[in-house]
Amino acid sequence: MTETGSDALSRRSVGVGFKAEHFDAIFESRPKLGFFEVHAENYMGSGGPPHRRLEAIRALYPLLLHGVGLSIGSPAPLDGAHLARLAGVADRYQPALVSEHLAWSTHEGAFFNDLLPLPYTEETLARVCEHVDLMQSALRRTILIENPSTYVAFAETTIGETEFLSEIVRRTGCGLLLDVNNVFVSAANHGFDPYRYLAGFPFAAVGEIHLAGHAVDSDDAGLPLLIDAHDSPVREAVWALYREAVRGLGPIPTLIEWDNDLPAWPTLLAEARRAERAMDAAAGLRRERANAV
Amino acid sequence: MPFESTLAAFASALCDPAAPPPAATRGRKGAPDARRFAVYRNNVAVGLIGALEARYPVVRRMVGPEAFRAMARAFVAAHQPRSPVLIAYGEAFPDFIEAMGVEAGLGPLADVARLENAWVEAYHAEDAPAVTLADLAALEAEDLPDARVALHPAARLLSFASPAASIWASRQNGAEPAPPPDTPSTDPRALRPGGRAVPLARNAEADRGEDVLVARPEADVSIRILPTAGYVFAKRLEEGATLAEAAAALPDPHAFGTHLVGLVAAGAVASIIPGERP
Numbered sequence: 001m002t003e004t005g006s007d008a009l010s011r012r013s014v015g016v017g018f019k020a021e022h023f024d025a026i027f028e029s030r031p032k033l034g035f036f037e038v039h040a041e042n043y044m045g046s047g048g049p050p051h052r053r054l055e056a057i058r059a060l061y062p063l064l065l066h067g068v069g070l071s072i073g074s075p076a077p078l079d080g081a082h083l084a085r086l087a088g089v090a091d092r093y094q095p096a097l098v099s100e101h102l103a104w105s106t107h108e109g110a111f112f113n114d115l116l117p118l119p120y121t122e123e124t125l126a127r128v129c130e131h132v133d134l135m136q137s138a139l140r141r142t143i144l145i146e147n148p149s150t151y152v153a154f155a156e157t158t159i160g161e162t163e164f165l166s167e168i169v170r171r172t173g174c175g176l177l178l179d180v181n182n183v184f185v186s187a188a189n190h191g192f193d194p195y196r197y198l199a200g201f202p203f204a205a206v207g208e209i210h211l212a213g214h215a216v217d218s219d220d221a222g223l224p225l226l227i228d229a230h231d232s233p234v235r236e237a238v239w240a241l242y243r244e245a246v247r248g249l250g251p252i253p254t255l256i257e258w259d260n261d262l263p264a265w266p267t268l269l270a271e272a273r274r275a276e277r278a279m280d281a282a283a284g285l286r287r288e289r290a291n292a293v
Numbered sequence: 294m295p296f297e298s299t300l301a302a303f304a305s306a307l308c309d310p311a312a313p314p315p316a317a318t319r320g321r322k323g324a325p326d327a328r329r330f331a332v333y334r335n336n337v338a339v340g341l342i343g344a345l346e347a348r349y350p351v352v353r354r355m356v357g358p359e360a361f362r363a364m365a366r367a368f369v370a371a372h373q374p375r376s377p378v379l380i381a382y383g384e385a386f387p388d389f390i391e392a393m394g395v396e397a398g399l400g401p402l403a404d405v406a407r408l409e410n411a412w413v414e415a416y417h418a419e420d421a422p423a424v425t426l427a428d429l430a431a432l433e434a435e436d437l438p439d440a441r442v443a444l445h446p447a448a449r450l451l452s453f454a455s456p457a458a459s460i461w462a463s464r465q466n467g468a469e470p471a472p473p474p475d476t477p478s479t480d481p482r483a484l485r486p487g488g489r490a491v492p493l494a495r496n497a498e499a500d501r502g503e504d505v506l507v508a509r510p511e512a513d514v515s516i517r518i519l520p521t522a523g524y525v526f527a528k529r530l531e532e533g534a535t536l537a538e539a540a541a542a543l544p545d546p547h548a549f550g551t552h553l554v555g556l557v558a559a560g561a562v563a564s565i566i567p568g569e570r571p
Contacts, residue, residue: 044378045417046446049512069377075297082377107304111374113340114333116303119317123296151329152318156295189329191321220326227332 009035009062009096012251012285014275016268017258023053025265030060033272035096037064037255043093044085058093064208064255065095069111072131072145073104073118083138090139097208097253099144099177100135102128102165119154120164132172144175144207149182149214149228151189161186162200169205176202178249179210180242181234181257185226189219194241203249211242211275212257231260233271239278246282254279307334308373341369341382348383348413351464352390352406364390380417384410404457405464408505411449412516415509418447423510423560429553432565438537439568442530442553447509448561450519450527454502458518510560517559526552527561535568 013034018026036057043054057063067086070078090098103115118124136143145168147161159167165176178201187194213232219225234242234256246252256271280286299317306312313325320326345365346353353361368389374382387410391403423445432440444450451457504524506517519527522543529539540549556562 041378042380045380047420048415048417048447048509050417051420052512071377075300079377085378104300105377107300109375110304111377112304112307112337113344113374113379114336116307116333119296119299121296127296151332152314152320152326154299155317155319156299189321217328217332219320219328221320221322223321225329225332 009064009253010251011253012276012279012283013062013253014256014272014279015061015064015253016256016272018054018057019259019262020050020053021262022265022268023057027056031269033061033269034253035062035064035255037066037257040065040067040086040089040098041069043089054093062096063093064097064099064253065090065093067098067100068115069105070100070131070135071104071106072100072128072135073102073116073124074106074131075124075127076106076108078131078134079106083135086135087138090141097144098139098141099146099208101146101148102168103148115148117148117150117152117154120157120159120161122158125159125164125167129168129171132168132174136172136174142173142175144177146177146179146210147182147186147201149179149185149189149226151225151227153190160200162197162202166202166205169202174205175207176205177208177210178206178245178252179212180245181210181212181214181238182228184235184238184241185214185228188224188226195244198241198245198248206249206252209242209245209249209252209254210257211238211254211271214238229260230257232258233267234274239274242275243278243282246279251279251283251285306330307337310334338366338369341374341379342366344379345369345383345386349386349406349409351409351461352402354464355402355405355460364393367393380413386410401453401455401457404453404455405461407451407453408457408461408507408516411451411505411507412514415447415449415507415514418509421446421563424557424562424565426554426557429557429565432567436567437553437565438535438540440536441533441566441568442536442556442562443564443566444527444531445508445510445561445563447507447514448559449507450524450531451505451507452502452524452528453505456501456503458503458505458516461516506556506559506561508559508561515559519555523552523555527556530556 015033015035015037018036018038038054043050070082070086101115104118105112105114105116132145147165168174169176183194183197187197211234212230213234215227215229215231217225217227254275256268256275258268302315302317306315314327314330316325318325318330320329342362342365345368368386372385387403387406390406504519504521506519506527508515525542526539526549529542536549536553540546543549
């Protein structure tokens with residue numbers, strides 16, 4: 001793809017997940033936004049309207065690529081064909097950042113359509129690091145790994161999550177995607193303090209933040225169980241945690257993820273504007289932001 | 294290996310709705326927690342059912358959301374995806390419907406499902422320029438009989454024993470179709486892909502079969518009902534026959550130009566390859 005004027009991703013960028021349903025509204029108004037992010041797997045078809053839309057978006061904005069299917073948290077070897085597909089999408093769209101999850105989704109060839117949790121042990125750490133190395137070699141770039149939202153823990157876990165992530169960074173040189181909603185969800189689900197988790201997070205490696213809405217359910221014990229639903233506005237408690245993260249990190253590219261029960265475009269854009277204001281305030285920045293490209 | 298066995302037990306419990314939560318998992322009380330584990334099981338099922346709802350909106354409208362969900366749930370339990378690329382998931386659903394023997398009283402559902410599947414395949418097919426009528430007009434008439442036709446990558450020919458395309462067209466929403474969803478794998482409730490309701494000539498004998506051409510030369514998928522002879526002609530071309538050989542299947546072989554023009558006008562032809570001239 002030819003170089004465009006849309007490649008610069010500043011530390012102060014705020015973006016949203018791109019959805020086909022919003023394409024017309026985006027293309028007509030061309031709002032000033034830091035970037036759009038897409039799930040890589042949705043652009044692994046050969047051609048057709050999805051690629052036409054994404055090419056049009058890519059010509060106007062920086063693009064971030066978020067993989068949801070590589071299963072780097074599996075004990076089995078990475079799926080080479082899928083890794084090649086991911087590299088193909090990255091070559092085609094030249095994203096500013098590529099990220100994947102600390103999770104698994106494939107077992108013995110069967111694909112489970114979810115981001116599943118893994119125990120944190122020396123054995124799983126070694127395996128995840130091998131997979132991150134492979135992914136970075138195939139893509140010829142540093143990738144970001146996202147902290148998960150989880151509903152269960154594992155008896156055999158011996159390493160804390162932030163320590164596990166820090167060690168992946170140290171061994172592979174990858175960066176991290178800090179999903180603040182995931183921190184909040186996991187903290188509530190497992191009974192830890194999300195602010196203490198942030199204090200232990202290797203901030204120097206963070207290249208992007210995700211924000212999203214969550215739903216509230218309960219578990220067998222009647223305790224609250226938060227669900228990482230991506231179907232609603234970011235909750236106030238998550239905004240507070242975000243401000244705390246930005247106070248530590250400084251300005252950092254931030255994504256509003258809204259994948260289900262999609263709102264009208266202006267609602268999603270308003271969430272992005274709120275993130276811009278929150279980032280600026282927490283980072284002690286003042287700036288004028290234009291409203292259109 | 295503990296890692297392998299822990300995940301194998303997790304995967305196995307995901308597939309069996311009656312299984313207890315895996316023994317290695319822990320809730321806040323330090324024990325396996327069924328409601329917590331059920332979130333994963335539910336995410337997997339809801340996401341895949343959502344992919345089928347997005348792929349088969351007309352079938353869903355025909356049977357109703359509840360019945361569709363039951364069919365989809367049964368399919369998902371029997372057909373686990375083998376790829377993280379869910380764009381292709383659910384291709385086997387039409388055959389599954391047929392095997393279940395489900396009928397909505399409105400016509401054979403499996404055929405409508407096959408048409409919807411072809412629509413999605415055409416939607417995601419490789420992009421390629423299509424031969425235009427001007428290209429066709431520029432060809433020498435004497436070169437045509439020995440020429441072969443490469444169909445466009447998005448073109449699909451389907452032959453139904455039922456009036457599937459007429460049913461499909463009559464069950465569109467009427468409104469401008471919504472753009473198909475991105476169907477992220479974590480997206481259980483995406484919008485339905487709209488089928489573009491091309492005005493279709495109502496088949497004179499609507500209880501008979503229909504032959505259909507699906508095409509997408511540019512952005513929009515179109516669905517056309519072909520005359521039987523036109524379908525046979527196109528099918529022979531797809532199989533590699535020369536225009537003269539395909540024309541021999543027509544009641545009037547000299548009328549092949551009409552059928553060729555129809556295919557080209559639909560954007561279903563990628564190239565016309567001249568034969569070897571003696």
